[in-house]
Structures are given as C-alpha cells and as structure tokens.
Amino acid sequence: AHIITDECISCGACAAECPVEAIHEGTGKYEVDADTCIDCGACEAVCPTGAVKAE
Structure with a gap:
C-alpha cells in the first residue's frame, strides 16, 4: 500500500487519480485505505x- 506523509497539502490530486477510490480526505492530509489500495502508483x-510514498 501507499502512504501519504505530512508533506500533503490536501490538493486532492491523488484521490482523483485513484482507480479504486482508496484515498480519502483525513485530518490535515489525505489518507490511503491500505486494504483497498492496489499499489498501482497512480x-x-x-x-x-x-507526499505519496510506497510503503
């Protein structure tokens, strides 16, 4: 799965690009649902x- 670091500026680009909708807005930054993430790297x-890194 991928993780989103504190460098996240909450622009939403990652969430819009995710083909399985594994990324959602969290507190102060976006978050990746590791169970849904398919590691596509988009x-x-x-x-x-x-801010997005492979775990």
Missing part, C-alpha cells in the same frame, strides 16, 4: 509535493 505519480 497517486504517487500525480502528487505535486511528493
């Missing part, structure tokens, strides 16, 4: 701050 590719 979120990591579109993140403007590099």
